[in-house]
Amino acid sequence: MGVVEEGPRRIGARQVFRCPRCGLPQDRLPTLEHDWVLLEPGVDVPAHLVPAEHRWIVLSDGRVTVYGVCPADPAQRCRIEHRLACPRQELPDLWRWLTAMRLENARRSERLLDPPPTPAPPPAVELPDVG
Numbered sequence: 001m002g003v004v005e006e007g008p009r010r011i012g013a014r015q016v017f018r019c020p021r022c023g024l025p026q027d028r029l030p031t032l033e034h035d036w037v038l039l040e041p042g043v044d045v046p047a048h049l050v051p052a053e054h055r056w057i058v059l060s061d062g063r064v065t066v067y068g069v070c071p072a073d074p075a076q077r078c079r080i081e082h083r084l085a086c087p088r089q090e091l092p093d094l095w096r097w098l099t100a101m102r103l104e105n106a107r108r109s110e111r112l113l114d115p116p117p118t119p120a121p122p123p124a125v126e127l128p129d130v131g
Helices: 096-113
Strands: 015-018 025-030 036-039 056-058 064-066
Touching: none
Parallel strands: none
Antiparallel strands: 015 025, 025 036, 056 064
């Protein structure tokens, strides 16, 4: 076998990628099915607020899976896919808090794509002759 120079890669290592639609950074995590999913970074919500088919939990090895337990344990936290909060994708209004998150992501995306304009210099003001 050859020598591994860069060292072993951890499955649970957090990787950040940008959404191809809105450009915002996302967490790209492996699933139990050997696939990848983009999750909204820094968003941990109580599982009982999210429908079962949209709840993602992070397992001890760093992979994620859908948490479809019904009813959900009120203490359980879950993650959501970025596609649900992406401002560039049309989705039904699933939850009020998610709609607010989509609006905030739209503002963040616009700021990311369009930097604020430089302010124009103030107009020259002619001072009155006071003596």
